[in-house]
Amino acid sequence: MGQWAPTAVGIACGVIAGGLYVAVMFGTPGALILVYLTQLPLFLAGLWMGTAAAAIAGATGTLVLLAASDLVGAALFAGMNATPVALLVRQALQARQRDDGALAWYPPGLLTAWLTAFALAGIAAAVVVLGGPDALQTTLRGVIVQVLDRVYGKPLPHREQVAETLALVVPGIVAASWMVTMVVNAALAQGVLARFGANWRRSPDLAGLGLPIWLPAALGVAAALTVFGGGARFVGINMIIALSVAFCLAGLAVLHAAARRLSQPAIALVSFYSVAALFGWPFLAVAVLGLLESWLGLRRRFAPQGVNIDG
Numbered sequence: 001m002g003q004w005a006p007t008a009v010g011i012a013c014g015v016i017a018g019g020l021y022v023a024v025m026f027g028t029p030g031a032l033i034l035v036y037l038t039q040l041p042l043f044l045a046g047l048w049m050g051t052a053a054a055a056i057a058g059a060t061g062t063l064v065l066l067a068a069s070d071l072v073g074a075a076l077f078a079g080m081n082a083t084p085v086a087l088l089v090r091q092a093l094q095a096r097q098r099d100d101g102a103l104a105w106y107p108p109g110l111l112t113a114w115l116t117a118f119a120l121a122g123i124a125a126a127v128v129v130l131g132g133p134d135a136l137q138t139t140l141r142g143v144i145v146q147v148l149d150r151v152y153g154k155p156l157p158h159r160e161q162v163a164e165t166l167a168l169v170v171p172g173i174v175a176a177s178w179m180v181t182m183v184v185n186a187a188l189a190q191g192v193l194a195r196f197g198a199n200w201r202r203s204p205d206l207a208g209l210g211l212p213i214w215l216p217a218a219l220g221v222a223a224a225l226t227v228f229g230g231g232a233r234f235v236g237i238n239m240i241i242a243l244s245v246a247f248c249l250a251g252l253a254v255l256h257a258a259a260r261r262l263s264q265p266a267i268a269l270v271s272f273y274s275v276a277a278l279f280g281w282p283f284l285a286v287a288v289l290g291l292l293e294s295w296l297g298l299r300r301r302f303a304p305q306g307v308n309i310d311g
Helices: 005-025 031-035 039-049 051-068 071-092 108-129 133-152 159-195 214-228 230-259 265-279 281-296 298-302
Strands: 095-097 103-105
Touching: 005 031, 005 039, 005 051, 005 071, 039 051, 039 071, 039 159, 051 071, 071 108, 071 159, 108 133, 108 159, 108 214, 108 230, 133 159, 133 230, 159 230, 214 230, 214 281, 230 265, 230 281, 230 298, 265 281, 281 298
Parallel strands: none
Antiparallel strands: 095 103
C-alpha cells in the first residue's frame, strides 16, 4: 500500500467508530449492541496499519462526536476509546530481537497490566471529578433511584437500599465491563487481520500471560482499604472488581497451559467456555486460580514438560 494508506485507513475506521458511538448516544434501535463494537474499528486500524493509524482513527472518531453531539460526548469517546486503544496498540506493536534472530513481542501480561491501569485510572478520575468517594456514591445513588422509578413506573419497596447497594459497586462493574469489551474487540480485530494475513504482530498466546507483581500488590491494597469503611471501603471494593478481570485472564492462561497436556485441548477449552458463559460463576473460580498463579507459578507447573509458554 502507499504511504497514505495508514491515514486513509485511520480516517475510515475513525468515521465508523464515531458513527457507532453516535448511534448509541441518540438511541438508535440496537444501539446497545453497537456500543460494544465501538473499539473494534480503532483496533483494526492500529493492529493493521500501526500506532499512527490508531491515533488518526481515534482523533477522527473524536471529531465525529464533537460535530454530532457536544464536548462531553467527544471527551468520553476520547477518554474511553480513542486514547486507551492507541496506547495499547503502541505497546502491543513493540518488539525486540532475540539472540536467535526471532522477534519477541510485547508480552500479553504487560498488556493486561496496562489495561488494568487504565481502568483503575478511570475509577480514580470519576472519584476526583465528582468530589470524592462519598460524593460519587451519592450521585450514583440518585441516578439509580431515577432509573428504577422510570423502569418500574412507581417507587419500589426498599428502593433506597437497592440503590445504595448498586451505587457501591457501579464504578467497578463499569470498569470491569469496559476491560472485557476492550479485550474482546482487540481479539476480534487481531483474529480478523490474522485470517487475511494482514496482522502486524503475531497473535499473543494466552498461555503465556503472566501478570506483573504490582497487580497482586494492588489487590492487597484494595482489600486493606475495605477494612476501613466509608470512602476507603468504596474505593477498595471497586478496585477489587476491576482487578478481578486481570486475574481472570491469568487464570485462563493457567487453563490454556494445562489443556496442552490433553490429546484434544480445543474440545476441553470449548467445553469450559460454554459452561462458564452459561453459568458465569466458573469465571470467579478462574480469577482465584489467576491470583494463585501470581504467587505459585501454576502455568509452568501445569504446562507439558519442555513446552515454552512465555508470551
